[in-house]
Amino acid sequence: xxxxxxxxxxxIKNFAFQVRKNILEMAVSAGSSSAHFGGALSITEIVSTLFxxxxxxxxxxxxxxxxxxxxxxxxxxxxxxxxxxxxxGYISKEELKTFEKNDTNLxxxxxxxxxxxIDFSNGSLGMGLSLGIGVAISSKKKxxxxxxxxxxGDGECNEGSxxxxxxxxxxxKLNNLxxxxxxxxxxxxxxxxxxxxxxxxKDKWSSxxxxxxxxxxxxxxxxQKFFKESKNIDKPKAIIANTVKGKGFSFSENNNDWHHxxxxxxxxxxxxxxxKKNNFK
Amino acid sequence: xxxxxxxxxxxxxxxxxxxxxIAALELAKEIDxxxxxxxxxxxxxxxxxxxxxYPEKYLDLGIAEQNMIGVAAGLASENFNVxxxxxxxxxxxxxxxxxxxxLGYMEQKICMVGIASGLALGTLGxxxxxxxDVGVLRSIPGITIISPADSLETVKALEAAxxxxxxxxLRLTGSSNNPIIYNxxxxxxxxxxxxxxxxxxxxxxxxxxxxxxxxxxxxxxxSKNISSKVVNMHTIKPIDKMAIEEACNSKLIVSVEEHNxxxxxxxxxxxxxxxxxxxxxxxxxxxKDTYSKGGNYKFLQEKHRLTSNKIVEDILNSx
Numbered sequence: 001x002x003x004x005x006x007x008x009x010x011x012i013k014n015f016a017f018q019v020r021k022n023i024l025e026m027a028v029s030a031g032s033s034s035a036h037f038g039g040a041l042s043i044t045e046i047v048s049t050l051f052x053x054x055x056x057x058x059x060x061x062x063x064x065x066x067x068x069x070x071x072x073x074x075x076x077x078x079x080x081x082x083x084x085x086x087x088x089g090y091i092s093k094e095e096l097k098t099f100e101k102n103d104t105n106l107x108x109x110x111x112x113x114x115x116x117x118i119d120f121s122n123g124s125l126g127m128g129l130s131l132g133i134g135v136a137i138s139s140k141k142k143x144x145x146x147x148x149x150x151x152x153g154d155g156e157c158n159e160g161s162x163x164x165x166x167x168x169x170x171x172x173k174l175n176n177l178x179x180x181x182x183x184x185x186x187x188x189x190x191x192x193x194x195x196x197x198x199x200x201x202k203d204k205w206s207s208x209x210x211x212x213x214x215x216x217x218x219x220x221x222x223x224q225k226f227f228k229e230s231k232n233i234d235k236p237k238a239i240i241a242n243t244v245k246g247k248g249f250s251f252s253e254n255n256n257d258w259h260h261x262x263x264x265x266x267x268x269x270x271x272x273x274x275x276k277k278n279n280f281k
Numbered sequence: 282x283x284x285x286x287x288x289x290x291x292x293x294x295x296x297x298x299x300x301x302x303i304a305a306l307e308l309a310k311e312i313d314x315x316x317x318x319x320x321x322x323x324x325x326x327x328x329x330x331x332x333x334x335y336p337e338k339y340l341d342l343g344i345a346e347q348n349m350i351g352v353a354a355g356l357a358s359e360n361f362n363v364x365x366x367x368x369x370x371x372x373x374x375x376x377x378x379x380x381x382x383x384l385g386y387m388e389q390k391i392c393m394v395g396i397a398s399g400l401a402l403g404t405l406g407x408x409x410x411x412x413x414d415v416g417v418l419r420s421i422p423g424i425t426i427i428s429p430a431d432s433l434e435t436v437k438a439l440e441a442a443x444x445x446x447x448x449x450x451l452r453l454t455g456s457s458n459n460p461i462i463y464n465x466x467x468x469x470x471x472x473x474x475x476x477x478x479x480x481x482x483x484x485x486x487x488x489x490x491x492x493x494x495x496x497x498x499x500x501x502x503x504s505k506n507i508s509s510k511v512v513n514m515h516t517i518k519p520i521d522k523m524a525i526e527e528a529c530n531s532k533l534i535v536s537v538e539e540h541n542x543x544x545x546x547x548x549x550x551x552x553x554x555x556x557x558x559x560x561x562x563x564x565x566x567x568x569k570d571t572y573s574k575g576g577n578y579k580f581l582q583e584k585h586r587l588t589s590n591k592i593v594e595d596i597l598n599s600x
Binding site for chain 2: 112120130132133142
């Protein structure tokens with residue numbers, strides 16, 4: 001029996017649909033400068049759940065003091081981030097078209113710009129979770145309620161600094177910190193298995209003291225359920241989100257050629273048709 | 282900060298590192314949002330009392346410098362006024378890219394303090410000495426670099442750096458029984474060098490533990506009828522351009538640093554000097570781009586010709 005979808009789920013699905021559409025627009029306008037396509041599509045449902053519902057934000061004020069904080073540690077997936085910020089209303093559709101253009105605010109890795117809702121510069125892998133710890137500690141010290149959400153990649157887990165941060169967060173009892181690991185099983189030049197095996201991530205994060213779950217990172221219900229159920233657990237939370245790199249389009253799914261690639265006009269057209277046909281709503 | 286003769290003597294005896302802890306305690310009284318972050322070095326950095334007095338303002342990140350800089354930047358982004366500290370090599374190079382991205386690129390205001398920089402830890406080997414920190418950090422845009430001449434200047438530099446708006450690095454050199462350069466309070470301004478001794482023939486630019494040596498050198502040179510000006514170039518970045526222009530009236534400019542002669546104070550001076558149409562020759566004294574065999578502080582200063590007598594010899598050979 002099909003579970004009746006709540007309006008909220010429908011809204012997030014619609015949000016994700018728009019995010020994919022925005023990603024396609026940016027990728028095609030980037031032209032020959034290429035875009036990190038695959039890793040943005042794998043986190044589309046995650047950012048949509050966060051920005052579309054989970055995070056407390058003020059759509060009129062990206063700098064609202066009590067907003068939940070977001071850090072895209074795998075900064076190369078910024079297509080999804082900018083796309084989501086556009087849906088929230090912080091970045092205009094016009095500005096999206098400046099992606100990777102000279103003098104843009106929207107480079108191929110996020111650059112701090114609080115007016116646009118970008119709180120940190122990221123791109124060099126392995127740094128975002130440490131920032132998240134600092135922000136989560138700040139929230140507690142200021143006696144605020146805001147939470148901190150950090151998205152990291154599975155390839156990014158090759159970086160030693162991730163594990164320095166993974167060890168520290170439970171020490172500081174940061175129950176307001178969430179890390180979502182985009183486990184799309186690929187990194188730049190091949191699969192995790194070929195390059196650097198990062199299997200048993202759930203065990204790894206659990207053993208470091210995180211409340212950990214493994215779920216389908218494209219399943220909005222599952223993501224929401226976890227956020228809801230883990231709310232009162234007094235530990236930092238880690239989600240191993242099993243995802244598909246390039247999710248949404250037949251030509252890019254699990255095809256690592258689309259890690260960083262040029263979206264030609266013909267592929268763009270194909271993608272738009274598939275998006276409409278599959279109607280992720 | 283209670284700056285009096287007695288405290289100046291105590292701070293000199295305990296050295297710059299332990300003085301850092303005392304200065305941080307004083308700053309915590311007036312700066313509500315101060316945070317001090319270390320990597321398992323609270324006792325080495327004189328922060329034991331701070332840790333016990335202000336546990337809410339103190340975080341030990343364990344032996345994980347990359348994470349420390351990231352956490353510091355997260356706190357700074359939420360308007361905390363953060364000091365980080367550990368031994369100089371680990372404070373600067375272990376987490377160099379985190380410094381670039383967080384303090385440089387993202388301009389998060391953090392004051393980093395590298396303890397026991399230079400050759401002070403020579404018996405522990407060059408893993409623990411630090412002759413590269415200034416060169417490495419100078420190439421990152423936007424970071425102020427200060428190398429205090431004595432314990433009082435450490436106190437004053439820390440206060441100035443913490444209260445400034447820009448990210449900074451304090452390079453602490455010397456050991457305990459740190460010679461006193463300043464025996465009473467004085468005006469310290471980031472970026473403004475201090476002439477400690479006037480002279481017309483030679484200008485000696487120095488910083489950190491080399492300031493005391495340079496003053497000794499000037500005395501010896503005076504006995505040989507050579508008049509030397511000694512300038513405490515406590516701020517290496519931004520460099521005091523006016524002081525360099527003035528020095529061009531001398532017959533020789535000497536830079537003395539407990540750092541590799543590549544990338545440090547001497548380089549910073551030369552970079553500006555080379556843009557001036559008329560300037561004298563510069564003698565670069567420091568570590569000549571090499572890792573020597575180790576030994577105690579005095580031994581290494583001898584080896585790298587950074588004692589007053591050796592400096593005088595080298596100057597006379599160039600003058």
